[in-house]
Amino acid sequence: MSIGLGMPGIRPTIDLATRPASPALIDRFGRVATDLRVSLTDRCNLRCTYCMPADGLPWTPTADLLSPDEIARLIGIAVRELGVTSVRFTGGEPLLRADLVEIVARTAALDPRPEIALTTNGIGLEQRAVALRQAGLNRINVSLDALDDEAFTRIARRPLLRRTLAGIDAAAAAGIAPVKINAVLVSDVEVDPVELLQWALARGHELRFIEQMPLDADRSWRRADLVTAGDVRRRLSERYTLVPDSAPREGAPAQRWHVHPLGRADTAPLGAVGIIASVTEPFCGDCRRTRLTAQGTVRACLFSHDEVPLATALRTGADDDQLADLWRAAMWAKPAGHGIDRPGFAPPQRSMSEIGG
């Protein structure tokens, strides 16, 4: 089965009739989604400049968010009927859900049991890391864009660096390993990627640099302002020797590099670093992600302009088979790729905090 490789311009017409009789979440380019991202809320306690306005956004009322029962049912269908093997909880900020530990525990109780991961800004993690670990959390990514208070506060618009750092330490102490660190570099706040990497290597955390995507609610993203993967590699290569990881990527967003002392690729690596180059080196050709929003709609792609209202069907009596078919249909129509470089590109109506990473 050939993969469309996300080549812009290749836009076959949607023809469900040609969908192979597969229970999996296959799309018309032959990609199979096995990695489910579930946004648990669009609320957040930070106001990162590359994500949302200083005043926040009109949050979804709690009553309109997916309930723990609905989440357990939909994830249950995904792992039993649709071949999903890993689940990542995102937001907004998922730690703002008081029932997060229950949601993780119910996901861990599913058969087959998926891998369970969390993407968080770490604020409040200090108090909940042990409970999340005991509930079954396997992996965690904590967002940390700067190591000094002034830069952190300029990016996050909240003076909460110490809380995030305490959350990272608590996750490691609770045995959630490896702790991965997500860092978005922005061009208007000077942050030294070498310093961030040194900090992560010294603690055994795996750092990922993420290119900023045009998913900010302010619509202020400009390609010219982008700190690219190439920029990051150049800066890191002034201090380290980076050797590409030869392990198959398996659809993972990050390109991994082994980090060696400068000029010493022959020595044991100091650790690894990941670079997620969504804009300049897209990886859509082997995308294995499917998404549920906090309101229970399916998004085939981060940049999709349409969604399938699964929760509405669930709340109006659809059975599991009908929900599974709706989900399959949503994924069959997945776009070839984000199309950021295509003339006429328009970001989706939803911004990042309303989709989740």
Ligand code: SF4
């Ligand atoms: S932009 Fe869409 S297709 Fe590309 S990697 Fe992200 S979710 Fe997958």
